[in-house]
Amino acid sequence: MPLKLFKEFKEFAVKGNMMDIAIGVIIGAAFNKVIDVLVKEVLLPPLSLLTDAVNFEDKKWILRDEVIQNDVVTTSGVAISYGKLIEVTVDFLIIGFTVFIIVKLMNKLKNRAQDTDDLEVKTPKDIELLNKISTLLEQQNELMNSKKQEK
Numbered sequence: 225m226p227l228k229l230f231k232e233f234k235e236f237a238v239k240g241n242m243m244d245i246a247i248g249v250i251i252g253a254a255f256n257k258v259i260d261v262l263v264k265e266v267l268l269p270p271l272s273l274l275t276d277a278v279n280f281e282d283k284k285w286i287l288r289d290e291v292i293q294n295d296v297v298t299t300s301g302v303a304i305s306y307g308k309l310i311e312v313t314v315d316f317l318i319i320g321f322t323v324f325i326i327v328k329l330m331n332k333l334k335n336r337a338q339d340t341d342d343l344e345v346k347t348p349k350d351i352e353l354l355n356k357i358s359t360l361l362e363q364q365n366e367l368m369n370s371k372k373q374e375k
Contacts, residue, residue, distance in 0.1 A: 259322075263315050283307030 236242055268280055283306055290301030337348060 255319075255322075259315055259319050263311060263318060267314060267318075268311065280307040280310045283310070 272280065284303040285306055286301065286303045288299070288302040290297060291299035337346075337351070
């Protein structure tokens with residue numbers, strides 16, 4: 225049983241699925257770091273300047289203050305950190321927009337590659353063959369319809 229499982233895992237890994245996932249995770253982690261720096265170091269400072277140098281990360285809505293007696297916290301404070309929400313929302317919007325642009329670009333390139341009339345881009349063999357089959361089927365249907373009309 226373990227040998228069969230190992231063999232299936234090996235086939236899965238060799239097919240490229242595992243490598244695609246691993247590459248996606250690695251690129252995603254690196255992309256996340258870039259976006260994090262972009263938001264915290266590039267976008268939020270000018271936004272803070274517009275809001276009188278407010279640091280969004282520290283923004284809180286304090287519901288209950290912390291009570292300290294004799295250097296001991298007797299009652300912990302309760303606060304809603306909405307600044308983090310603003311920061312994460314900006315992160316999400318940037319990531320979402322970037323992914324949208326990348327997917328749109330990939331779809332455009334894919335559509336150009338599948339367009340058999342576009343001579344600038346080499347059409348993949350499978351698309352060429354499907355196009356030829358489709359053309360032959362259309363011609364065959366036209367011939368059959370013309371024979372039916374003759375009768």
